[in-house]
Amino acid sequence: MSNSELEKKVNQLLHTETFNDNVINGLQVEGRKQIKKVITGVTACYDLLNEAIRLDADAIVVHHGYFWKNEPAVIKGMKRQRLRALLMNDINLFAWHMPLDVHPKFGNNVKLAELLDIEIKGNIMNPLVLWGTTQNPVSADRFKNRLSVALKREPLHCYANNAPLLIECIALCSGGGQRFIDKAADFGVDAFITGEISEYTVHSAREQGLHFFAAGHHATERGGIQALGDWLSMQYNLEVIFIDIDNPA
Structure with a gap:
């Protein structure tokens, strides 16, 4: 083409x-x-x-x-x-x-949710911040391990002493979405996942009673471009090769 x-x-x-x-x-x-x-x-x-x-x-x-x-x-x-x-x-x-x-089928947010077995229920801040639920409530340690396995890197986990013992309701925004943590807290989720962390994010998580996971900007945004590549390959018979250049951020 x-x-x-x-x-x-x-x-x-x-x-x-x-x-x-x-x-x-x-x-x-x-x-x-x-x-x-x-x-x-x-x-x-x-x-x-x-x-x-x-x-x-x-x-x-x-x-x-x-x-x-x-x-x-x-x-x-x-x-x-x-x-x-x-x-x-x-x-x-x-x-x-x-x-x-933000695409509802090929987007980074949707693909991240699929990878983590989170069923999307709606959005908190359209169209950037989604929320959904796990099939069964899970401990923070088990959910952190799920993130590590799915994204092939250990996330940074910050949480409040009064954070929920079990995680079920989760907000997510791939990449640099840490600025939306207060919106997620106001909505009432158990946990918020994004790629990056800032200094203030730690205090927001600790003082608002939720779990915060910084899982990597690069790691949380692999899914969309891979899905788009697969679509190009299937729809137009192109040879498409995904190359993952490692980035710890």
């Missing part, structure tokens, strides 16, 4: 036009017109670009791309190195940020 067709089809799938995002969604760097082999990954870091070059890919599709609002516009240093690699090798770069976080 052509690069313009891929952009159009994914924009339609994710309803990109409905979002006021802080980054360009869709085709960010134009490469060769025809696409047969696609590399997917969470972030368009230089290591991912090198893998795409090594595998002679026609396109890279990621969740975290380039050209964020308020970033310096000058092309130098790391930005120059990345863009040079793409342009010299005629590789397309596509990125979908918020549309891929």
